[in-house]
Amino acid sequence: VLGWSAISLPKFIYAWGFISWLIFGIVLLRWAMVGTGLLQNSNWIASGGGMIRVINAAQTLFLLQTVIFALSIPKGIKLMPFQRALPWALIPTIVVLQHRTVWVILLFILIWFAIKTKKVLIYLPLLTLGFVFIFMLIMSSLGNNFVFESITGSAQNLQTFNWRLESWSQLLSPTRYRSFTDYVIGQPYGTGYFRYLYGSMYSTETSPHNFYIQTFLDVGAIGLILLLYFYLKSLIRLKRNQGILVCKPFFLLIVSQLLFFLAYPPNYEQGLLLGSALLLNKSLDDHRLEP
Numbered sequence: 001v002l003g004w005s006a007i008s009l010p011k012f013i014y015a016w017g018f019i020s021w022l023i024f025g026i027v028l029l030r031w032a033m034v035g036t037g038l039l040q041n042s043n044w045i046a047s048g049g050g051m052i053r054v055i056n057a058a059q060t061l062f063l064l065q066t067v068i069f070a071l072s073i074p075k076g077i078k079l080m081p082f083q084r085a086l087p088w089a090l091i092p093t094i095v096v097l098q099h100r101t102v103w104v105i106l107l108f109i110l111i112w113f114a115i116k117t118k119k120v121l122i123y124l125p126l127l128t129l130g131f132v133f134i135f136m137l138i139m140s141s142l143g144n145n146f147v148f149e150s151i152t153g154s155a156q157n158l159q160t161f162n163w164r165l166e167s168w169s170q171l172l173s174p175t176r177y178r179s180f181t182d183y184v185i186g187q188p189y190g191t192g193y194f195r196y197l198y199g200s201m202y203s204t205e206t207s208p209h210n211f212y213i214q215t216f217l218d219v220g221a222i223g224l225i226l227l228l229y230f231y232l233k234s235l236i237r238l239k240r241n242q243g244i245l246v247c248k249p250f251f252l253l254i255v256s257q258l259l260f261f262l263a264y265p266p267n268y269e270q271g272l273l274l275g276s277a278l279l280l281n282k283s284l285d286d287h288r289l290e291p
Contacts, residue, residue, distance in 0.1 A: 014079060014080055053098055065273070068252045109252060215227055231257075234278060237284070
């Protein structure tokens with residue numbers, strides 16, 4: 001018996017799947033209200049136009065991580081409600097939501113499973129395209145093709161990516177660092193993330209949109225190295241125990257986090273996943289040391 005993992009992990013995974021169905025329902029409801037003109041929110045406008053991005057990137061990553069659980073758990077084991085239907089419902093939803101960072105992670109995950117399972121190579125990408133195509137046909141039949149235009153616009157729009165590259169360049173510019181200590185333990189408290197982009201007279205103070213750069217700015221090289229050390233150590237131990245059912249999804253979940261951090265900081269639920277992976281590793285180690 002693996003102690004904590006054997007008792008708590010099934011409940012944890014079930015709750016994750018249940019919450020994902022709730023989020024999926026909220027997404028459908030908001031899309032319906034936007035489509036009928038009952039609800040408007042400028043924050044939901046995607047890069048390609050269209051008020052389609054009705055949940056944020058962190059919540060969309062949550063849905064993607066549910067897909068990882070669903071694809072990693074064998075068919076004969078039921079740990080989440082309507083487990084086999086989750087990829088069918090959530091993958092097309094993730095595509096339509098147009099968070100491009102999550103698109104990249106989704107592509108990586110699909111390639112990973114395609115390598116491991118030949119059936120995934122055949123039906124999963126086709127399933128995704130099929131559902132999106134059907135959805136766009138329905139919208140077109142209603143006299144509204146903004147979904148197709150928005151998706152293609154998001155795929156072609158590199159303005160946000162270029163903005164982030166310029167932002168990272170300014171934040172890591174040597175002119176921001178007054179001493180070697182700033183590199184080692186981070187910049188003084190209150191320095192903030194202000195920078196001047198493209199020669200503008202007005203500063204931008206939003207977060208760096210890169211958790212690694214943000215960590216380096218806040219706590220220096222020591223903090224960044226420690227962060228990467230904990231993640232790398234967890235990945236190595238999870239990879240070593242791939243024969244155990246729950247280790248495979250947690251390995252991919254941690255990888256999805258590391259990819260997501262290239263554009264966004266973590267949320268509380270990502271801390272839960274990392275903490276669960278650490279506890280799982282500890283349970284496995286304790287079990288291995290038992291006489």
